[in-house]
Amino acid sequence: MFTLPVTRGRLAFALSVPALTLLLAFVVAPLIWIVRVSFYEPIAGAYMRPAWVLDNYVQFLGSVWHLQNVLIFTIEVAVLTTILTALLAYPLAMYMARVEGWAKRVLMTVMLAPLLIGLVSLSYGWIVIFRGGGVLNATAQALGLIDAPIQYMYNMRGVIILLVYIGVPYMTLTLLDAIERINPSLVEAAKICRASPWVAFVKITLPLSTPGLYAGCCVVFALNFSAFAVPLMVGAPNTPMIGLMAYRQAMEINNFPFAGSIAIIMTVASAVILIGFSGVMNKLFFTRIGKAV
Amino acid sequence: MSALRLGDVAFRVLVCAIILFLVLPVVVTMVVSFNAGGFVLPPTGFSLKWYEIAWSSNEFISGIQVSLILGVSASLLANIVAFMLVLSIYRYNARAKQALTLLAMSPLLVPMTILGLSMYIFLAQLGLAGGKSALLMGHVVLTLPFAFRILTASFQNYDGTLDEAAANVGASPVRTLFSITLPIIKTGLIASFVLCFIISWNDFALSVFLAPSDWTPLPIQLYSYIKFQYDAAGAALVSTLVLVSAVAIVLLDRLIGLQAAIGGSKG
Numbered sequence: 001m002f003t004l005p006v007t008r009g010r011l012a013f014a015l016s017v018p019a020l021t022l023l024l025a026f027v028v029a030p031l032i033w034i035v036r037v038s039f040y041e042p043i044a045g046a047y048m049r050p051a052w053v054l055d056n057y058v059q060f061l062g063s064v065w066h067l068q069n070v071l072i073f074t075i076e077v078a079v080l081t082t083i084l085t086a087l088l089a090y091p092l093a094m095y096m097a098r099v100e101g102w103a104k105r106v107l108m109t110v111m112l113a114p115l116l117i118g119l120v121s122l123s124y125g126w127i128v129i130f131r132g133g134g135v136l137n138a139t140a141q142a143l144g145l146i147d148a149p150i151q152y153m154y155n156m157r158g159v160i161i162l163l164v165y166i167g168v169p170y171m172t173l174t175l176l177d178a179i180e181r182i183n184p185s186l187v188e189a190a191k192i193c194r195a196s197p198w199v200a201f202v203k204i205t206l207p208l209s210t211p212g213l214y215a216g217c218c219v220v221f222a223l224n225f226s227a228f229a230v231p232l233m234v235g236a237p238n239t240p241m242i243g244l245m246a247y248r249q250a251m252e253i254n255n256f257p258f259a260g261s262i263a264i265i266m267t268v269a270s271a272v273i274l275i276g277f278s279g280v281m282n283k284l285f286f287t288r289i290g291k292a293v
Numbered sequence: 294m295s296a297l298r299l300g301d302v303a304f305r306v307l308v309c310a311i312i313l314f315l316v317l318p319v320v321v322t323m324v325v326s327f328n329a330g331g332f333v334l335p336p337t338g339f340s341l342k343w344y345e346i347a348w349s350s351n352e353f354i355s356g357i358q359v360s361l362i363l364g365v366s367a368s369l370l371a372n373i374v375a376f377m378l379v380l381s382i383y384r385y386n387a388r389a390k391q392a393l394t395l396l397a398m399s400p401l402l403v404p405m406t407i408l409g410l411s412m413y414i415f416l417a418q419l420g421l422a423g424g425k426s427a428l429l430m431g432h433v434v435l436t437l438p439f440a441f442r443i444l445t446a447s448f449q450n451y452d453g454t455l456d457e458a459a460a461n462v463g464a465s466p467v468r469t470l471f472s473i474t475l476p477i478i479k480t481g482l483i484a485s486f487v488l489c490f491i492i493s494w495n496d497f498a499l500s501v502f503l504a505p506s507d508w509t510p511l512p513i514q515l516y517s518y519i520k521f522q523y524d525a526a527g528a529a530l531v532s533t534l535v536l537v538s539a540v541a542i543v544l545l546d547r548l549i550g551l552q553a554a555i556g557g558s559k560g
Contacts, residue, residue, distance in 0.1 A: 009388070015381035016393060018374045019437070023396050026434045030415035031403065037414055088311050095308040109542065110315055112551045117319065117538045118495025120512040124519060124531045125318020128325055128332065131523070135321055138332045168315060197300060226404040229498045233516065243406040251502070256414050263407050270404075 038260030048257050056261035071269060074242040078225035081160055085167035085220050086213060092168070093175035093212075094205070111169040119166070123233045126162055127153050158234035159241070163224045170223075171216040178212020179205060210285045218274055225270050242266050319535060326532040331525035343529035353530055356514035360494050363510055367432035368440070368489030372482065374433070375440035380474075383448045384456070397441040400434050408435075409502035416503070428503045428510075435499050436489035443488065443554065447481025484548040488555065491541040495534070 041051040060066045096107050114122055129135045130152035137149035152158055182205060190200040228243035235244070242262060250259035326344065330337035347353055378397060381387040400408060412431055416422040455477070459469040475482070497512040504513050511534065519527055545554040 012381045012385035012387035015377040015385065016387055019378035019397060019441075020393075022374060022430070022434060022437070023399060026412060026430050027399050027403070027408070028396075030411035031407070033415045033418065034407075034411035037418075088314070091304065091307050092311050095304070107312070109546070109551060110312060112555055113319075113538070113542055114315070115555050116491055116495070116542055116545075117535055118512060119497045120515050120519075121322075121495070121531045121534050121538075122318055124515070124527060125322045127519060128528060129318060129321050135325065135332050139335075165314070165318070168311070222404065226406045228406045229501065232501070233497075233519075243404075246406060246410055247502075250410055250414060256417070259410060260414065263410055267404075267407060 040257040081163040089171035167220040174216035326528040346526040347529040356511035360511040364493040371436040413502040443485040447478040
């Protein structure tokens with residue numbers, strides 16, 4: 001690519017000023033501010049007072065209820081949904097790696113469309129299907145299969161279904177990328193050696209696609225761990241997921257310092273888990289693949 | 294051999310089931326929106342009554358207006374700003390390119406919860422939270438990385454010697470911009486505008502933090518509608534929204550390819 005040989009410093013700078021201003025004012029400054037606010041002193045009924053106190057952190061980290069029912073619970077939900085997402089995404093990515101032409105184009109569109117359709121529309125679809133009086137229940141009741149509607153929405157079932165649903169396209173695309181990088185002659189060689197497709201998968205495709213699996217799991221875990229919109233939309237009002245809790249503290253209770261400290265705890269916890277995960281993956285898989293290839 | 298076949302069939306069935314899982318909510322919503330009996334399936338008859346109800350609802354019409362104004366102005370602003378930044382980096386060789394790129398992509402790197410929360414708390418401190426300008430600026434920042442990415446890709450296929458040639462025959466930088474640069478990257482600009490618009494049009498996660506109570510975009514309207522009322526008019530409205538998204542998907546696919554447009558974005 002071509003750039004003008006002379007650095008036109010002033011013009012270059014002038015052109016970057018609007019973007020710089022916007023991003024500094026509406027992304028960087030808020031991120032710094034929320035860290036500062038997390039040390040403020042909240043005042044019940046009023047707003048908050050400038051201070052340097054750890055009360056907001058102690059309120060969360062010093063309470064067994066918060067640690068167990070919010071932090072650990074959210075980690076469990078994020079891990080469970082990540083595993084379910086990977087289980088659904090793997091066969092799909094394997095299939096997409098071997099089809100060509102229009103079938104691949106259609107599948108690609110199916111993968112990418114949810115990213116553009118938007119969360120509310122997608123959730124609505126599931127609410128229509130699962131809600132009491134929704135398609136599934138109304139039809140089953142009309143057919144006399146069940147007496148009372150089964151509640152799938154506005155509880156954790158709904159949250160898990162929707163998180164997995166949203167995660168599958170991300171995971172599939174990341175896995176597809178990794179699977180397509182595998183040299184096809186390796187699988188071919190396994191077939192010539194009379195390995196069954198299952199053995200070829202376990203011995204070749206699975207280990208060689210772990211980098212993609214790892215990347216996909218990190219993205220989906222990070223998204224699901226901090227999720228607030230999905231539990232807000234299809235969860236119970238008191239769903240104790242950490243992202244939703246931060247949202248409620250800020251928007252409904254107006255306790256900005258506590259909301260800020262929850263956001264910081266969430267970010268740190270997510271980073272610690274992902275770093276730990278990368279350490280485990282390095283020990284378990286990547287060194288072995290490095291030796292094998 | 295037959296065990297192998299069976300395994301293959303099982304695999305295909307599994308893949309079909311997963312694809313069904315992915316398309317089911319959209320398909321069911323579409324079917325329900327045209328079904329005279331609403332939520333009771335199999336469909337009892339074709340009807341447009343849910344669309345009539347949805348499209349004559351004042352809340353939805355005002356939501357559509359807000360979302361249109363918001364989407365068009367946010368994507369215009371985001372594209373102008375992103376275009377200037379791309380010019381600065383790729384045409385005029387700005388310093389600290391990597392830092393600028395990282396900053397431009399930063400709204401995508403921060404989880405939506407943190408981004409929305411911190412913007413809301415910061416703007417509340419400035420007394421701007423709950424205002425139209427806060428929502429607009431939020432949407433500009435939200436869509437900026439997408440515009441930046443598409444425009445960067447357009448500029449990477451762009452032969453800068455054309456600009457030099459224009460300058461050599463005496464064209465001013467402004468003339469060069471309008472006669473050479475813009476026509477050449479037109480496709481990228483249109484695609485970028487479409488993508489930014491549709492992201493703003495469908496956004497829920499940021500709007501729920503920043504939307505003023507008397508100026509709510511359609512996804513927020515729809516969210517409160519679903520919470521408190523429950524009839525198939527919601528399905529008609531969602532189908533309308535999905536249709537707009539479908540138009541955008543086709544446009545993006547034709548212009549620059551769907552994968553190039555949204556590969557690696559977050560919802």
